Amino acid sequence: MSTAADDRRSGLHLPGLRDLAVRAAREAANWVAENRPPGRVDVSATKSSPTDVVTDFDTRSERLLRQHLLGARPDDGILGEEGASVDSRSGVVWVVDPIDGTVNFVYDHPCYSVSVAAQVDGESVAGAVVDIPTGATYAAVRGGGATLQTDPAAARRELRVPEPPRLDQALVSTGFGYDSGLRESQARAVAGLLGQVRDIRRVGAASLDLCMVATGQVDAYFEQGLNEWDRAAGGLVAAEAGARVVDLDGGRPSRRMTLATAPGLHDELVDAVRGCGF
Ligand code: IPD
Secondary structure, three states: OOOHHHHHHOOOOHHHHHHHHHHHHHHHHHHHHHHOOOOOOOOOEEOOOOOOEEOHHHHHHHHHHHHHHHHHOOOOEEEEOOOOEEOOOOOEEEEEEEEEOHHHHHHOOOOOEEEEEEEEOOEEEEEEEEEOOOOOEEEEEOOOEEEEEOOOOOOOEEOOOOOOOOHHHOEEEEOOOOOHHHHHHHHHHHHHHHOOOOEEEOOOOHHHHHHHHHHOOOOEEEEOOOOHHHHHHHHHHHHHOOOEEEOOOOOOOOOOOEEEEOHHHHHHHHHHHHHOOO
């Protein structure tokens, strides 16, 4: 794994990438917030399953992100949830989720976000998550910490994961994939965990789940089956706030598992999650 010193040597200015991620994510988030109609939003297509939906807002938001990011850095690549795919000539790839929490967005539930991360060699080095309904902006840079700005006029607050409780007092969030077979096995496993923790939350937007670990609004988050765009920015925010963000074996988070928690709760949570059959 490379370090902040390696990034300086390679000439990458990570705070500049973070600030670009913030500007691009805010522009897309503001556009979505200003243009969504009241009530429900129409679904324009489905993807991996009939419940995995896309709206015109996802597509338009991704286009805005692509224009903003490549307008500023034309040699970078893009990997987007709605199909944006541009090879990188600079070594930097922007991993974007134009609306994370699309089902919340469709139903007008408040938790949905724009998520933008700059990656080098598959690792996030800078990123931002903007909570669309509130405008709250989470940002992070590798080796430089994580911040929350509740609105553009407010000061940035440094984020630090609080000391966690023991597992039986922990509030743990999770999510479920779009494949019905996977959902059934995830539900059986979560049922086993429910008696071992304070409670379970299903927020519906992985990027915000990860940011909530950073703020201490939940004590831990885990989910199987995430895509890179779901966790690329939020995972960096959680890690830079002091959380361990790993898979079940302590390696990089993967589709098999993304688990984020304060270090003091990690081992107990991993044992419990494994014990439930994940
Ligand atoms: C989904 C959300 C959800 C998580 C799913 C993701 P999308 O992303 O983050 O919380 O449980 O695994 O696919 O489809 O809304 O961008």
